[in-house]
Amino acid sequence: MPDPVKSHILEQTRKLHRERSDAIGEFIPGTTPILPSGAVLDEEDRAALVEQALDLRIASGAAALRFERLFAKALKVRKAHLTNSGSSANLLALASLTVPELGDRRLRRGDEVITVATSFPTTVNPILQHGLVPVFVDVDLGTYNTTVERIEKALTPKTRAIMMAHTMGNPFPVAEIAELAQEHGLFLIEDNCDAVWSEYRGKFTGTFGDFSTVSFYPAHHLTMGEGGCVLTNSLELARITESMRDWGRDCWCEPGEDNRCLKRFEYELGDLPYGYDHKYIFSHVGYNLKTTDLQAALGLSQLTKLGDFVAARRRNWQRLREGLDGIPALLLPEATPDSNPSWFGFVITLTEQAGFGRRELVDFLQSRAIGTRLLFAGNLTRQPAYRDEAYRVSGELTNSDIIAERTFWVGVFPGLTTEMIDYIISSIREFTESHR
Incomplete structure (x- = not known):
């Protein structure tokens, strides 16, 4: 049954938004700021934030899981994992390719990763932060993206991955670069932070590589205030990413859930005693890069637009x-x-x-x-x-x-x-x- 107090608060929230929007006034050339980027927020966005606050859903939970499912569907990929920023998404995607279970495919210190010199720093920083060597190539003026030919010339026996962004929403020739990566056994990470719903050859960017990343900073296509996402079509990589994002834990229970595997106290991993609580077994040297339901609620409202x-x-x-x-x-x-x-x-x-x-x-x-x-x-x-x-x-x-x-x-x-x-x-x- 609807809560009348909550309904009243949400109604007043929408009214407040309309009143403040009406007070902005008309555009005055030379006086009204014309911003290069920014969030576009309506009364439903404001109400979504207030509703989550009223319900005290302050950690990552149901709203985050729902957004991940809907966003993956909107971008036509199998799995999406929310993070606390687009920069964290880049860090998480790269880190997930360094884990031991990938065997000989894993990225190791000293391996080379091809990228472009004209870039945002946090596309490149994870390469350096993991002891890898960025290999910088040039871009074309006009498209501001690199070419397959430049990447081919940059290849050496040490090359193990390609990681770069679709510049300003303009796709790099991602189908050809993905084909080149596959031919040479390289990982491909698409930084899709500026390019949500860009298309190349009729297919969304962010769906060609092993991973893609998205940012929900206010400048981007959708906003959660802060936030990001790692997306993949590989269930193997998705499982690694989830663990790396969630402290490196081995457990895959959802927030607030216990014993999904039905053998929580029956594991014997590493040198731990038999029956050690699976929720506290860690299989990766991971992070805590999760977002919150408050942010995800805003993302759900934004996604409809x-x-x-x-x-x-x-x-x-x-x-x-x-x-x-x-x-x-x-x-x-x-x-x-x-x-x-x-x-x-x-x-x-x-x-x-x-x-x-x-x-x-x-x-x-x-x-x-x-x-x-x-x-x-x-x-x-x-x-x-x-x-x-x-x-x-x-x-x-x-x-x-x-x-x-x-x-x-x-x-x-x-x-x-x-x-x-x-x-x-x-x-x-x-x-x-x-x-x-």
């Missing part, structure tokens, strides 16, 4: 692409052939003949309350954090250097209106025309 969010991102990107077309000073982004990106942002690279620098244009946009971001780390090998780290570079990083010096991006997320997109276009056109 995924289709609309992706459509808005594509619509905003296309409007920017058409509105900025033909400006000589700008190299505009292009979708990877055979792909249908679920865009994260709109990337712009200044041409060598632009006649002005990135800082000048970015400062001008900032003066008009138009937010921008750089393409993450630009070239990771130039970042101070990696100065003393062991890595290898295959080929030249010419385009990665150009990106570090001349590239930035503006937003396409669903919170941006047509008026805002048009103001970005007119502002960039005004600046470039004044600097011809």
